[in-house]
Amino acid sequence: MKHEIINDLENRYTTKKYDPSKKVSQDDLAVLLEALRLSASSINSQPWKFIVIESDEAKQRMHDSFANMHQFNQHHIKACSHVILFANKLEYTRSDYETVLNKAILDGRITEEQKEAAFGSFKFVDLNVDENNQHKAWTKPQAYLALGNALHTLARLNIDSTTMEGVDSSLLGELFSNELKGYECHVALAVGYHHESEDFNATLPKSRKAFKDVITVL
Helix, strand or coil: CCCHHHHHHHHCCECCCECCCCCCCHHHHHHHHHHHHCCCCHHHCCCEEEEEECCHHHHHHHHHCCCCCCHHHHHHHHHCCEEEEEEEECCCCHHHHHHHHHHHHHCCCCCHHHHHHHHHHHHHHHCCCCCCCCCHHHHHHHHHHHHHHHHHHHHHCCCEEEEECCCCHHHHHHHCCCCCCCEEEEEEEEEECECCCCCHHHHCCCCCCCHHHHCCCC
């Protein structure tokens, strides 16, 4: 099949080795971050925060977060251009949703008179609360929706990436305590450009299950 979207997805792959001399431009980074802001979420809840790790100081903190586990991902941190932490909110409150609705009013999506009725969607949040009055089992999948959006955006920009579920959520919470207060991070994304001679995965052919094995049309 020939289509620009399919071409993006055919060319996208998980980078195994980055070239530390190549950096993502601020213009391309701005596109990526705006794409993250525009990501879809259940009831437009947007229960996330995206921490962009760019400075040497922040990269050192991220590097240190691999002290106890998942060291196989540690080498990406200082070699890639940026790392993005996808953080989900632990407790999603009515006040959080009111912030969303107030912005919807400002954007002209709803009127002030429709606001109270729009709170009806918050019932879905109540259905996803645990015994600790937290919503992380519901907010965590929302962060993965944003991750998928980021992967395609990067493919369109011809920027390489590595999804890292191998992160230490607990230690990240300590090392980025100010940034992650009230949130937790279970997945991060390394962003940059692959090393031409050392990234073995760059030249391997794409492999996915056959169409008939994963698609059912009724």
